Amino acid sequence: MKKNLILSAAFLALAAAPAHAKWWIFGKANEGVTIKYLYFNGVSVEEGGPKLTLYRSLLRGSGLRVTGRAVAGSGSIGYVRLSFDAKKTWLDAKLADDGTFEYVFTPEMDKSYEFYVEAADTAGKTNVVDSTRKELVFSDEDPAAQVRAALDKLIDAYQSKNVQRFMAFVSPDFTGDSVLLNRALQKDFSALDNINLRFSVTNIAAGDKGLIYVSLNFNRFVSLTRSGASSTDSGSTEFVFQPSASGLLVYRMKNPLMFGVSDPDNVAQGGTTGGGNLQLDDSGNSASIQSASIADHNNGNLQTFNFADGTVAEGASIVGLAYVVTVGDFAFNGVIVLKSGVQVQDLGAESITAVTSAPTTGYGSFAHSAVGHCFAFKLTNGKVGVIEITAIGPSGGDTKYDFKYRVF
Numbered sequence: 547m548k549k550n551l552i553l554s555a556a557f558l559a560l561a562a563a564p565a566h567a568k569w570w571i572f573g574k575a576n577e578g579v580t581i582k583y584l585y586f587n588g589v590s591v592e593e594g595g596p597k598l599t600l601y602r603s604l605l606r607g608s609g610l611r612v613t614g615r616a617v618a619g620s621g622s623i624g625y626v627r628l629s630f631d632a633k634k635t636w637l638d639a640k641l642a643d644d645g646t647f648e649y650v651f652t653p654e655m656d657k658s659y660e661f662y663v664e665a666a667d668t669a670g671k672t673n674v675v676d677s678t679r680k681e682l683v684f685s686d687e688d689p690a691a692q693v694r695a696a697l698d699k700l701i702d703a704y705q706s707k708n709v710q711r712f713m714a715f716v717s718p719d720f721t722g723d724s725v726l727l728n729r730a731l732q733k734d735f736s737a738l739d740n741i742n743l744r745f746s747v748t749n750i751a752a753g754d755k756g757l758i759y760v761s762l763n764f765n766r767f768v769s770l771t772r773s774g775a776s777s778t779d780s781g782s783t784e785f786v787f788q789p790s791a792s793g794l795l796v797y798r799m800k801n802p803l804m805f806g807v808s809d810p811d812n813v814a815q816g817g818t819t820g821g822g823n824l825q826l827d828d829s830g831n832s833a834s835i836q837s838a839s840i841a842d843h844n845n846g847n848l849q850t851f852n853f854a855d856g857t858v859a860e861g862a863s864i865v866g867l868a869y870v871v872t873v874g875d876f877a878f879n880g881v882i883v884l885k886s887g888v889q890v891q892d893l894g895a896e897s898i899t900a901v902t903s904a905p906t907t908g909y910g911s912f913a914h915s916a917v918g919h920c921f922a923f924k925l926t927n928g929k930v931g932v933i934e935i936t937a938i939g940p941s942g943g944d945t946k947y948d949f950k951y952r953v954f
Contacts, residue, residue: 578619
């Protein structure tokens, strides 16, 4: 990508604006160093309270896989290290350039560990380490049969389009809106036919108050009632179950949803980055998520993208001091270059599966491109297009931008 392209003064002024910080669930950052997310074998550390129990049957190769991402406000992450013994010893995690890190720890069963994570930028500034404390307990017990039985009951009721039976497996303490869940199920059942869901559990953990935290992969096939078209998707998601005398009941569901996809805003509590592209609009049609790539060529020309038909074409040129998009809706050059009349809004570090409605306000003429961020585009035809940038990297001398997109 050409980095010496001259941008207009307006572009430069906007580029200097400070970014909004996103604090981690465990506490505020120190000088802008944060742990953006952290998972133990697929279970988010924000779940379960200060103590989390993990089970041998779901440990991968008898190990605990710790994954996460550290970010620095204005610099780069220099190291990430973990402690499982109350900060007596530290273990260096494998660190990538973008701050993502990984470490596989081999625990002893029926033993408790006091966990901390420390991340530092290249200037030596760190996150608030004490705010990341977590007590980890590893158990030989196996609750997998209970979890699979609960999921089987939910899927059977959903595939049978039986709202009353499905709701019998939902906790009275459900953290979403149970009334709106009931309505969402009815909308699902009006919009979908031939529902076929399959799942595989990837991890189970127990937290405070006996709650069971479950991460799983799923595959889904449905046909749309209105059009008869089929839709197939897959994803990774999370459930929280609450024990009861009759078995495990749904306490919380996250995006991407397996059930209640007609109203994710009121059904889901939180989200994962696990794919799953089935969402339904108000007419019961599938609002699918698709993928595309465009490039910034070394010769200075930019490819552009058109939301209406998903086409990629070379259609940006320099006029005066700035790029002008002549075809399509936008292009990339480190910043997002817009066609005249199109506006953009950075929605922050968000998965496109969690963006369930089009923003109505907050658009402007400028945004920095960033991996993992979602951007909404107010188009000239009145619609709103949304993208999530999944990767930025070299491709045969050019810089290629990979992204997912959908249109509202």
